[in-house]
Structure formats: C-alpha cells, structure tokens
Amino acid sequence: MTMKKLVTRLPMAVAVAAASMTASAEDLTVVSWGGAYTASQVEAYHKPFTAQTGTNIISENYSGGIAEIKAQVEAGNVTWDVVDLEKADVIRACDEGLLVEINPDDLPKGDNGVAAVDDFVAGGLEDCGVANIVWGKIVAFDESQFSGKKPSKLVDFFNLKEFPGKRGLKKTPKVNLERALMADGVAGGEVYNVLSTPEGVERAFAKLDEIKEQVVWWEAGSQPVQLLADGEVSMTTAYNGRIYNASEVEGKPFKIIWDAQFAELDFFAIVKGTKNLDKAMEFLKFSTDTKRLADQTNYISYAPARKSSIALVSDKMMPHMATSPENFATAVPVDHVWWADHQDELNERFNAWLNK
Amino acid sequence: MSMSADTPADEQGIDPQLKARLRKAERFLKIRALLLVVPLMLFVLFTFVMPLAEMLYRSVHNPVLVEAMPEVARLMQEWDSQELPGEEIYAAVGKALVEARKEKTIGRIANRLNSEYSGMRSLLTGSARKLQRYKGDDYKNFMLQLDPDWGEAETWGAFKVLSSEYTLTHYLAAFDMQYDSKGKIVPQPEERQIYVDMLLKTLKLSLLVTVFCVLLGYPLAYYLSILPPSKSNLLMILVLLPFWTSLLVRTSSWIVMLQGQGVVNSVLLGLGVIGEPLDMMYNQIGTVVAMTHILLPFMILPTYSVMKSISPVYMRAARSLGATPAHAFMRVYFPQTVPGLSAGAILVFILSIGYYITPALVGGRTGQMISNLIAYHMQTSLNWGLGAALAGSLLVVVLVLYWIYNRLVGASQMKLG
Numbered sequence: 001m002t003m004k005k006l007v008t009r010l011p012m013a014v015a016v017a018a019a020s021m022t023a024s025a026e027d028l029t030v031v032s033w034g035g036a037y038t039a040s041q042v043e044a045y046h047k048p049f050t051a052q053t054g055t056n057i058i059s060e061n062y063s064g065g066i067a068e069i070k071a072q073v074e075a076g077n078v079t080w081d082v083v084d085l086e087k088a089d090v091i092r093a094c095d096e097g098l099l100v101e102i103n104p105d106d107l108p109k110g111d112n113g114v115a116a117v118d119d120f121v122a123g124g125l126e127d128c129g130v131a132n133i134v135w136g137k138i139v140a141f142d143e144s145q146f147s148g149k150k151p152s153k154l155v156d157f158f159n160l161k162e163f164p165g166k167r168g169l170k171k172t173p174k175v176n177l178e179r180a181l182m183a184d185g186v187a188g189g190e191v192y193n194v195l196s197t198p199e200g201v202e203r204a205f206a207k208l209d210e211i212k213e214q215v216v217w218w219e220a221g222s223q224p225v226q227l228l229a230d231g232e233v234s235m236t237t238a239y240n241g242r243i244y245n246a247s248e249v250e251g252k253p254f255k256i257i258w259d260a261q262f263a264e265l266d267f268f269a270i271v272k273g274t275k276n277l278d279k280a281m282e283f284l285k286f287s288t289d290t291k292r293l294a295d296q297t298n299y300i301s302y303a304p305a306r307k308s309s310i311a312l313v314s315d316k317m318m319p320h321m322a323t324s325p326e327n328f329a330t331a332v333p334v335d336h337v338w339w340a341d342h343q344d345e346l347n348e349r350f351n352a353w354l355n356k
Numbered sequence: 357m358s359m360s361a362d363t364p365a366d367e368q369g370i371d372p373q374l375k376a377r378l379r380k381a382e383r384f385l386k387i388r389a390l391l392l393v394v395p396l397m398l399f400v401l402f403t404f405v406m407p408l409a410e411m412l413y414r415s416v417h418n419p420v421l422v423e424a425m426p427e428v429a430r431l432m433q434e435w436d437s438q439e440l441p442g443e444e445i446y447a448a449v450g451k452a453l454v455e456a457r458k459e460k461t462i463g464r465i466a467n468r469l470n471s472e473y474s475g476m477r478s479l480l481t482g483s484a485r486k487l488q489r490y491k492g493d494d495y496k497n498f499m500l501q502l503d504p505d506w507g508e509a510e511t512w513g514a515f516k517v518l519s520s521e522y523t524l525t526h527y528l529a530a531f532d533m534q535y536d537s538k539g540k541i542v543p544q545p546e547e548r549q550i551y552v553d554m555l556l557k558t559l560k561l562s563l564l565v566t567v568f569c570v571l572l573g574y575p576l577a578y579y580l581s582i583l584p585p586s587k588s589n590l591l592m593i594l595v596l597l598p599f600w601t602s603l604l605v606r607t608s609s610w611i612v613m614l615q616g617q618g619v620v621n622s623v624l625l626g627l628g629v630i631g632e633p634l635d636m637m638y639n640q641i642g643t644v645v646a647m648t649h650i651l652l653p654f655m656i657l658p659t660y661s662v663m664k665s666i667s668p669v670y671m672r673a674a675r676s677l678g679a680t681p682a683h684a685f686m687r688v689y690f691p692q693t694v695p696g697l698s699a700g701a702i703l704v705f706i707l708s709i710g711y712y713i714t715p716a717l718v719g720g721r722t723g724q725m726i727s728n729l730i731a732y733h734m735q736t737s738l739n740w741g742l743g744a745a746l747a748g749s750l751l752v753v754v755l756v757l758y759w760i761y762n763r764l765v766g767a768s769q770m771k772l773g
Contacts, residue, residue: 067735093464095477166616216638217721231617337478345474345548347737351729352550354721355557 002008012013028279032084034061035222036245039211040299041084045287052286056158063220066093069271069316073098078273081280085129088174088336088343090267094128099272100277101128102284110308111290119290121323123333124305128286129267133296135174136240136261136322136331137252140224143253154260158183158233165234168224171217173350174339175262178332179237180207182260188332196338201346205353217354226276228254244301244320258327262334265305297321408751415744420468421518424461425452426502432512437539441512446496449515453484471565472514472525473740479505513537526745551729551746555753557727558690561643562708568648569704573655574697580656580661592660599653607717610636610646614718638720646714651707655700698765706754726750 006129030046032038038059060080062068064087072078085093093099103267104125107116117125124131139157143150151163157179169176178191184207186194194200216233224238225246236297240256247254268288272282286292293304294312301320304310310323318324422429431445456462462484469476483502490498499506517525517535528534528541532549536542543549576595580588595771600608613619614636621633634641666689712727719728726746749757 056526065738070738092467095467097460097463160528230615232615273719286499341470341475341478344471344739346738348550351732353547355550355553355724 021097026276026279027058028081028241028276028283029058029060029079029323030082030084030283031060031062031080032152033064035219035242036249036300037221037241037302040296040302041287042300044296045283045292048292049283049286053279053282054281057283059102065089066096066098069093069098070096072271073273076273078271078275080271081272081274081276082283083269084132085267085269087123087129087131087265087267087334088339089124090126090129091270091336091340093269094126098272099128100272100274102130102270102281106281106285108285108289110306112308114308119308120308121305121307124265126267129269130284131265131267132288132293133266133302133307134321134323135264135266135302136258136327137264137334138238138240138243138261138322139235139257139258139259140228140243140254142228142231143235143255145231151235152257152259154179154257155183156257157237158207160211160214163235166214166216166232167211167225168218168233168236169215169223169236170237171219171354173225173346174343175237175334176208177201177259178206178262178334179260180204182332183207188260188330191332192335195342201349205349208353217334225254228252240322241302248320252309259330260324261322261327261331263322263328263331266302404550409508411744412748413749415741416522416524418518418523418741419521420465420524421556422461422463422521423514424456424508425449428452428515432515435512435516435530437513437516437537440507440509442598443494443496446499446506447493447540450483450487450490450495450499453480454487457481457488467515475505475512476514479503479511485628509537509597513539526741527749530745530749551726554726554729555749558709559753561640561647561723562705562711564644565647565651565708568644568706569652569655570697570701572648573652573659573700574693577656577659577663577696580660581666582668589604595653595656597651603650603713605651607646607714610642610649611718614642614645620752638723639716640719642720642724643715643719643723643725646718647708650714651704654703654707658692658699658703661698662693662699666692696766698761702758702761705757709750709754 005184030041032041038061041057046059049055050057062083062085066085069080069083070093072080090099094101100235104117105115107130109115109123110119120131121134139151139154141151141163145165146163149162151157151159156163160315177195181191181194181200181204182188184203190240195204200274212274215267216227216236218227221239221242224233224236225242228236229252240261243254243256246339247256270277270284274280288306290306290308290312293306294309297301297304297309297313301317303321303323304313313321319327324326361523393587397758425448428668431441431448434555435445437439453462454467462481466480469480474613483499486502487499492498505511514658516539517523525535529544532544532552533541534544580591580595583591611618615621616635616637617634618637620636621630624630625633636645670688670692671684674688675681679687709725710727711725712731715723715725716728716731719725730743730746730750733739734748
C-alpha cells in the first residue's frame with residue numbers, strides 16, 4: 001500500500017473501527033474450551049447463528065472453572081454472555097447465583113415433536129444450564145509403547161507390572177478416586193456408596209498410592225494428548241474427543257479404552273447480569289435444537305445431548321461417540337451432587353496426599 | 357528544613373517580613389514537590405495499598421450467614437456450643453432456610469457451610485425443600501427426623517463458626533488448624549494438613565535457589581567486574597538476553613531440556629553415562645533449576661554494580677602489606693561487596709517465595725510452592741477467604757524475614773545499583 005493510499009484510507013479505517021466498537025455492545029461473547037472443541041462449535045452453532053440473525057459472535061476460550069464468572073458478576077462488569085460449563089460448575093455457579101435460570105418449557109421441541117424435557121438425556125437439563133454434548137472421561141494409550149499384550153480394561157491402568165510406563169492423570173480427586181475403587185473391584189453402581197464411607201476413601205487413596213510414583217499430573221485437556229505424543233506417558237486419562245482428534249485426524253497410534261468410562265455432560269449457561277440477555281437466550285435455544293446438536297458431531301466425536309439428535313448422527317462418527325451402545329455398556333455417570341457435597345474436603349485431602 | 361528558624365534574624369534587626377516571605381516561598385516549594393509525587397502516591401494507593409487492604413479484609417470478613425440469615429446468626433452467637441440447640445434455634449434455622457430458598461440465597465450459604473463441614477450442602481438444600489411444606493411448630497423434632505445430621509455437633513459447629521461477621525477460621529486453616537464442634541482450636545486431621553508443610557517447603561526451596569544464585573552469581577559478577585569493558589559488555593549481554601526473554605519461554609525450554617525424553621537425558625543415554633532417564637523434571641529439581649536460572653540476573657546485577665565501584669587499589673595495598681590472596685579477599689574485598697551481595701540475595705529470596713508460574717509448569721507433584729495453593733483457592737476452589745489468609749500469612753513471613761535481615765545486615769547497607 002502506498003503512503004498516499006494509507007493516508008486516504010486511514011480515516012476510513014478509524015471510522016470503521018469506531019463503528020465496530022459501538023456495535024460491539026450488540027455482539028455476543030460465547031466462551032468455551034478452545035481447540036478442536038471450540039472449532040466444532042464455531043462451525044455448528046456460531047456461523048449458522050450469525051447467518052440467520054446477523055448477530056456477530058465473539059468466541060473466547062477459558063480453561064474451565066467459575067472463577068472468572070464469579071469475578072465478573074461480583075464486580076458488576078459482565079463481559080461473557082454464554083459459557084460452556086461442566087456439569088459440576090453449572091450446579092455450583094447456579095447455587096452461587098451467578099447464572100440465569102432457564103425454564104425448560106421455553107426450549108424448542110425435538111424435531112420429532114417430543115418436548116425438550118423428555119428429549120434431553122437424563123440429567124441434561126439443569127436449573128441454569130442446557131446440555132449440548134455427552135462426552136467420556138476415558139483412558140487412552142499409545143499402541144506403539146506396548147509390543148505384546150495391549151491394555152484393554154480400566155484395571156490395566158493400575159497394573160504397572162504387565163503394562164509398564166508412566167501414567168497421566170488429571171490433577172483432581174474427581175473421577176480418579178472412582179477409578180481407583182473400580183480398579184480395586186468395586187462395581188460401578190456402588191462407587192459412590194463406598195466412597196461415602198471413610199474406609200472407602202482410604203481404600204481409593206491406597207489404590208492410587210500403588211501408581212503414585214509413576215504418575216505425571218495434567219490439568220488442561222490438551223496436555224494428556226501432548227504427554228502421549230511426547231512419549232512421557234504410555235497411558236493416560238483423557239477426554240474422548242481429544243483422543244479422537246489425535247488418532248483419527250492426525251493419525252497418531254492412540255487407542256481409547258472405553259471400559260468404565262465416566263460419562264459427563266457439558267452445558268450452555270448464561271451469565272447473570274449480561275447486557276445481551278435476549279440474544280444470549282436466543283443463541284442458547286438455537287444451538288441446542290435437534291439439528292444443531294446433530295450437526296456438531298460432523299466436526300468432533302462428542303455425542304449430542306438430545307435423543308432426537310442421535311438418529312441424525314452419521315454412521316462414520318457413531319462408533320466414536322461416548323454414547324454408542326458398545327462404548328456405553330460399562331459407562332458410569334459422574335455423581336455431581338455427591339461431589340458438590342464432598343469436594344471441599346476431598347480436594348484438600350487430595351492436595352495434602354499429592355504433597356506427601 | 358527551615359533555615360530562618362534558628363538564625364537570630366530578629367536580634368540583628370532584619371525586617372521580620374523577610375522571614376514570613378521566606379517561609380511562604382518555602383511552603384510553595386514544598387507544595388510543588390508534593391504535587392510532583394502525587395501521581396505516584398495515587399498510583400501506589402490504588403494499585404498496591406487498596407488491593408492489599410481489600411485482600412487482608414477478605415481474609416477475616418465472613419458475611420455470608422450474617423447477611424442472609426441475620427436472625428440465625430444472632431441466636432447462634434448466644435448459643436454456648438455445649439449441647440444441641442433448643443427449639444428456638446431450630447425454628448429460626450427452619451424458617452430461614454425456607455426464606456433463603458425463596459430468595460435464592462441458599463446456594464451461597466450451603467456452599468460456605470459445606471466448606472466448614474462436608475455434607476452441609478445437601479443437608480441444607482434437601483431440608484429446605486421439605487421444610488417448605490411444614491406447618492407445625494415443633495421444628496426440632498421434625499428436622500431431626502428429616503436428617504439425623506441435624507443432631508450432629510459438627511453441623512451446629514459449622515453454623516457457630518459462621519455466625520460472626522469477622523472470624524479467624526481462614527487463618528486457622530492456613531496453619532492447619534480448625535475450630536472443633538465445641539469451638540475449641542484443634543489441629544486439622546493429619547491427612548488434611550498441608551499448608552504449614554507447604555510454607556516450610558516454599559522457604560526451603562527459596563533458600564536453595566538463593567544459595568545457588570549466590571554460588572553461581574558471585575564469581576560471575578566478579579569476573580564481569582574485572583574484565584575490560586569490551587569483553588564484559590559481551591558477557592553482560594549474555595546475562596541480560598535471557599533476562600529479557602519471556603518467563604514462559606525460558607520455563608518451557610527447561611522442560612525441553614530436562615524431561616524424560618529431553619535433550620539432557622537423550623545425550624546422557626546416548627553416551628552411555630546413565631542406564632535409564634533421570635527424573636529431573638516435574639519435581640523439586642525442575643523447580644530449583646528453572647528458578648535459579650530465571651532469578652540469576654537479579655543476583656548478578658546488584659553484585660556487579662557494587663564490585664565495579666570497588667577500587668583495585670585496596671586489594672593491591674593489602675597484598676603489598678603481606679596478606680595472602682585468600683586473606684586479602686576475605687578481609688578487604690568481600691566486606692565491601694556485602695551491600696550488593698545482600699541486596700541480590702534478599703531480592704532473589706523474596707521473589708522466589710512468591711513464585712508461581714514456574715513451579716506450576718515444572719514442579720509436578722513435589723515441586724509446588726505455596727503460591728500454587730493460593731492460585732488454586734482463588735481460581736478453582738473459589739475459597740477466596742482462605743486464599744487471602746494464605747497470602748496474608750506469606751506477607752507476614754516476608755515482613756518478618758525483612759525485619760531479621762534489617763537487624764543482621766541493615767537495610768541501609770543494601771545497594772541495588
């Protein structure tokens with residue numbers, strides 16, 4: 001660009017920038033987890049929503065938790081409109097009065113005419129959130145690191161003798177304690193009952209003690225994939241969509257162990273105090289209807305949270321879904337109400353255990 | 357300050373108006389000087405003093421129950437913690453729970469109480485739902501039937517702890533203590549004790565980092581100070597270049613160097629020096645190595661600037677008077693470098709105590725420091741009160757250490773450049 005052009009165009013650029021700044025109040029800020037997951041949401045929800053309503057969507061990333069939401073609401077300066085939250089955080093944030101309550105009767109019916117209340121999977125509607133995906137907390141391993149017998153069950157994760165190598169675990173007691181108990185012989189349905197007793201907690205930590213020295217702890221969803229790719233660990237817990245991306249899209253030799261996966265839901269929720277309440281609600285309804293939820297599965301292997309959407313999932317993607325029948329056979333749902341009661345105590349205990 | 361005050365101007369017959377004019381002129385100068393620093397003072401006030409005060413306030417301020425259930429809080433204050441409360445308190449709690457459910461404040465209270473005693477959240481939310489339909493007037497019996505936890509001392513202990521607007525619970529927790537159900541201060545159960553250990557470990561690691569910085573930085577600073585400028589400038593750039601590089605980049609490069617499949621391990625394995633990879637990353641070694649590297653310039657720069665100003669004549673004089681090199685160094689050179697050395701050491705030590713990103717990335721399980729727990733309570737557990745109390749304790753530790761340092765070395769001795 002020549003200097004002259006620059007001089008003539010500069011005022012225009014400034015004017016455009018100023019206009020877009022005044023227009024930014026009309027934009028909708030949607031916050032999610034980044035990576036392949038946000039990319040799938042942009043394709044399936046954001047682009048069609050902008051095309052239909054003309055509302056520009058600003059996509060932001062965060063790494064989970066409700067600290068930012070709490071800070072925004074308490075400071076009275078809400079800049080996030082819609083947030084993609086894990087179930088435990090939806091419950092907690094709703095309890096703390098940080099989210100807008102959502103009436104399930106306002107949500108669109110399934111395309112087969114079933115009311116939203118009956119169309120969403122069990123636990124898919126919370127007071128302040130509407131589920132969009134079902135995903136699995138699974139164990140994955142690097143095939144190339146096991147020359148002989150390959151691991152196939154959750155128990156194998158704790159079996160360092162037969163399946164040597166470091167293990168990746170998320171740095172939190174949630175689901176790790178459950179996995180430890182199941183590897184120690186507790187049935188899936190009994191896990192939370194056992195964990196409610198002091199002996200059960202002891203038993204879970206004792207099982208984790210067996211592999212403690214071999215564990216590399218991770219915190220963000222992208223880390224376990226990296227740890228596997230670097231050869232730092234031979235087996236790790238992870239989220240099924242991330243492993244799908246690494247193995248099916250990037251061609252890495254990673255395999256998922258679906259045995260005893262812990263099924264989780266992610267939710268869309270609206271931050272209380274948003275200046276764009278109507279638009280946010282419109283976006284939430286739009287992106288959780290039958291067609292949109294089914295459409296997302298074309299971009300990532302997370303299952304739709306509506307029953308009516310599952311029928312629309314392609315045959316190619318179905319085997320990678322956490323909810324496909326063979327994968328779901330031994331799935332255990334995470335009990336978030338139980339965790340809401342016990343997280344303070346167990347997190348402290350877990351931190352102390354880690355440090356010892 | 358005032359020149360006119362003690363000069364016997366009046367006796368010498370100088371016009372008294374002159375004194376007044378001088379005073380006026382001086383006052384003007386003072387105000388002008390003050391105006392120049394006002395922006396800085398305001399800046400410090402708004403960005404340092406106020407947040408700090410807010411944090412310390414939050415560590416003792418505990419308004420949830422008092423604001424949401426004022427009547428319950430008042431009654432619990434009077435309760436003596438000895439046996440189960442009477443009907444009056446049960447009725448007050450029962451009614452307040454129904455009210456809080458209507459007002460949507462129950463979640464906040466339940467979460468806060470739950471952090472005092474696990475299981476309170478479901479107890480409160482569950483009971484509130486059922487109490488809504490209760491029309492009788494024997495709340496105590498009704499609630500005890502609803503859930504046996506209403507008869508537990510711990511339940512009421514949690515209420516009692518939260519019943520006053522200002523409490524020391526967070527500070528107790530920061531030192532692994534708690535109130536028991538009778539209101540006495542007792543240690544936390546052993547499997548939950550962590551913060552004192554963490555604080556000691558933080559001090560230990562910081563001390564290690566400081567010692568390594570002194571051992572590495574002192575000779576280097578000396579070498580820099582005696583080299584001719586052309587060479588010392590080049591070496592100085594080598595010190596400053598990493599100093600100007602982003603903290604994250606430097607930390608990540610240490611991960612690349614030290615991890616199991618990293619550069620160092622691969623070289624050593626390739627040379628046959630070791631049989632299997634050494635564990636140098638995601639533990640204390642990783643934290644100490646990376647932090648020493650990152651903080652080294654803070655040691656070198658003040659030491660170097662002090663050494664630069666020491667004339668070589670002193671050493672030559674000592675040697676010519678018959679001192680051995682070691683003796684001359686210890687008696688003549690070293691004492692002169694103490695101001696720079698101690699400034700560097702205290703700078704490195706205080707910076708390490710608050711270090712957070714590097715331990716988080718390379719510390720793994722055992723290389724964590726207390727700041728990582730503060731960050732955890734601020735971001736994940738949302739127990740901002742406990743986070744603030746931990747930060748407050750850390751602040752006190754730093755102030756105490758500085759006081760000791762001041763007594764031993766003297767802050768006026770410190771020279772930063």
